[in-house]
Amino acid sequence: MSEVLRAGVMGWPVSHSLSPALHGHWLQRYGIAGTYEAFPVEPDELPSAIARLRDEGFRGTNLTVPHKESAMALVDTIDDTARRIGAANTLVVQDDGTLAATNTDAYGLIENIRADAPEQLAAKFSGRPLVILGAGGAARAALVGLADIGATEIRIVNRTLARAEALAGIVADQDLVVRAMGWEDRARALADAGLLVNTTTLGMQGQAPLELDLGTLPADAVVNDIVYAPLETGLLAAARQRGNPAVDGLGMLLHQARAGFRAWFGIDPEVDDDLRNAVLAARAQ
Ligand code: ATR
DSSP states (O other), X not given: OOOOEEEEEEESSOTTOSHHHHHHHHHHHTTOOEEEEEEEOOGGGHHHHHHHTTTTTXXXXXXXXXXXXXXXXXXXXXXXXXXXXXXXXXXXXXXXXOEEEEOOHHHHHHHHHHHHOHHHHHTGGGGOOEEEEOOSHHHHHHHHHHHHTTOXXXXXXXXXXXXXXXXXXXOOOTTXXXXXXXXXXXXXXXXXXXXXXXXXXXXXXXXXXOOOOGGGSOTTOEEEEOOOSSSSOHHHHHHHHTTOOEEOSHHHHHHHHHHHHHHHHSOOOOOOHHHHHHHHHHHHO
């Protein structure tokens, strides 16, 4: 009997996770004898849940809120990306039985933008400043991803300026200037920008709208919202209306999943409309 490859996602709560639908779609598409399940794991139970992975035949797991930071103390190795982001979203059981942690959110953000705006990404957004709204965990991943593509200036704009300042300190690169700016300066931050990424929760279903005047944003700047519920946020609609290329947030979720799937199941899976539709259908349930 051939081995069933097991993986999943640990979170608390986790029932809302779209990852089982996403990986399930790929498992079926590629005909892999594998499973991907959602595991509700309370914070206190994370150490034992992670310790059991190998013995229960898991290839690895995704981690979601609230485990992304705490899991880092429970693994054998942490790669450079996860270390810089300060959080892990993917664990892989290695052939020698050790547990490796990585973070695929920065990769997901960049690959999502690459899919919809390949020329602008290849040109590093014409070397212009890149703007990140927000300074939480998603902003950390965005900062690392954008620093790694060779940005020369990144502006972090956040309601709580001290968080933006703290975040600005995590990348040390002499060819990159990272500026922290307050929320009241957000329209000014858009002047000359080549990319705008919203990593705040504003504009998400059930949250306050993102109030942002795009008037100073160059018309060719790419606008990316990592919010994907709704898919067409107010920010993206406003961007499209004035002719800016707009990239929705669902693709980040889809692309960040590729690295885990590849590590656990041995195939680099494709992100396409079938996958998007399968995940959107799961979201609607
Ligand atoms: P995540 O880790 O998912 O990125 P988070 O750490 O809760 O989530 O961050 C949410 C982001 O949305 C923060 O940048 C937050 O700003 P603060 O750091 O000032 O809290 C931002 N945010 C949430 N509500 C906001 C609001 N009403 N106005 C401006 N920014 C807001």
